[in-house]
Amino acid sequence: MGRLVMDRRICDLLNAHDQKGMVLLFEAYYKSLVSWANTFLNDLDLAEDVVQEFFIALWNQEIHRELKPDTLASFLRVLVRNRCYNRMVKRDVFNRFVGLERIECIFEEYDDSRDRMVAKVMAEIALLPPRSREILNCVFVEGMKYREVAERYGISVSTVKTLLGMSVRKLRERMGREGFADFLLFYCRYC
Numbered sequence: 001m002g003r004l005v006m007d008r009r010i011c012d013l014l015n016a017h018d019q020k021g022m023v024l025l026f027e028a029y030y031k032s033l034v035s036w037a038n039t040f041l042n043d044l045d046l047a048e049d050v051v052q053e054f055f056i057a058l059w060n061q062e063i064h065r066e067l068k069p070d071t072l073a074s075f076l077r078v079l080v081r082n083r084c085y086n087r088m089v090k091r092d093v094f095n096r097f098v099g100l101e102r103i104e105c106i107f108e109e110y111d112d113s114r115d116r117m118v119a120k121v122m123a124e125i126a127l128l129p130p131r132s133r134e135i136l137n138c139v140f141v142e143g144m145k146y147r148e149v150a151e152r153y154g155i156s157v158s159t160v161k162t163l164l165g166m167s168v169r170k171l172r173e174r175m176g177r178e179g180f181a182d183f184l185l186f187y188c189r190y191c
Helices: 003-015 019-041 044-060 069-098 112-126 130-141 146-153 157-186
Strands: none
Touching: 003 019, 003 069, 019 044, 019 069, 044 069, 069 112, 069 130, 112 130, 112 157, 130 146, 130 157, 146 157
16 A cells, blocks of 8 residues: 555544544554654654654644645654654753753653644645645755755756745745744754
């Protein structure tokens, strides 16, 4: 079964609030998300914790109802990346000011408003044409250079810039000033 077909099935089940969707989502994405988280945290146990907490929050806060098949993989990667950075900031603050190598804190609670904002941004991105979405994902999520994107899709660098610019303009128009600021903060924050 192709990735998009699987993502469509997962989203349909989750939008219907069917727990089977979470099982499929977990089976399809858990390992890759742990790997992704580990690239930021360099601690496999911590990466597993972050991803497990993410899946729990995804279900409990009903963010799963806003998932779209076309942007599912990017959405998950962005949210896990943001959680990793939040965890790193907390860990760094404690290491710097308390001098502890590692500390388990009570306030591991995550502000779900960020997840909701990212879900809204991803819903707007899902409305972009497929090639524009792919280029946006390559540049902002994968951190690829324009030349790398051009090589991947067999297009010129100027086409990459044009499609990216048009996508950003469309998002800014549809989302308004505040919504576009959310895009910049939560989609592009660490790129």
